[in-house]
Amino acid sequence: MSDKSKISRREGETSSQAMARVSLTPECLSAMVLLDSKMMGALDVTAVVDELRLQTAALNSGDMSRAESMLLAQAHTLDSLFAQFAGRALRTRQLDDLESYMRLALKAQNQARATLQTLGELKAPKQVAFVKQANIGNQVQVNNDSSTARTRTRKNSKAPNELLEVQHGKRLDTRAKGSSGSADQAMESMAKQHRAKKPRG
Template sequence: MTTKVKTASPPAGKRDETSAKSQAALMTHAGVNAAAIITKFSASAFGETGLDAIAEAVCSSTDKVKEGSLRGCEAMLMGQAMALQSMFMSLSRRAASQEYLKQYETYLRLALKAQSQCRATLETLATIKNPPVVFARQANIASGPQQVNNGAVPPTNTRAEETRSAPNKLLEASHEQPMDIRTPSAPSSADPPLAALAEVDRTA
């Protein structure tokens, strides 16, 4: 005769706490949040799509970025720039067909905003493709043996190089011996005339 072992189920309060933690982790997950927004904004163009499938695609793209590949980011920025260009063209054409100043100004302002965002997107893409090079001077000070390889030395004609002027030469040797710039005077006798000594001061 076999006996079945019954496993004790967790209390109701413990189950609720575990479910709440799982729900909170799901709601704060970056891929799930992005998938929820994509589902709402893309439903009219692509129809209803499962949230799990979209979240899996977002997490796949995120993993590629973590591995160091930015090809997906570059493609996304280029696509956004092209979309913003189309928005600029559409809003500009609508502005040109308006008869009243208020509507004309509104459409034209939106068109210029789309153009500005397109330019900023292309600048970001250019920065990712060609990051700026920074030349910095480094002072390496160590108390013990040290080997430092700072890489290539920047060109000597860069603006970061400081211009040094030649030091001023002092005309005087020191502060205690100033130069005599007065007009030379006529020579005079070395000893002035002296009076004879009194009798009291003479020798015996």
């Protein structure tokens, strides 16, 4: 910023601090780059900064027209670059030049596509739906061995951490003698025939 008299200082701020704060704003940095490019003629940097601030204020208030216009203009420029590089590739007789020009052409084409996609998202933002996840543990997988796996549906609606003692108002009887299952009947008959005569002692 060349005109220090237009920089308003905050309370407790020195002139150097105010100058540094204003010079590092996005509008001031952008204005310096634009003026250094020599594409805007002999414009006053303060006027460029003021214009950029107006555009920033419009954007903050929800006016996206400037951003949409910028993206559309950039898409047109990138499309023009694509056409130029593709034309040079078709006119060249050198294979290396053909490959270089086509690579640049396709990069410009891809950037144009991405720019138009961004413009489309500005015009019609995507609707994001937040769905609360529900963990329903009604499927229990039982692995009997390494070759088979069965899936059962849990029919018991009781909580998984409910104590077994309170089911049906009865406690577990750990003294009750269990009967042999159907799979052990053959082993039971064999035990009677081959039981040791004298207990080991």
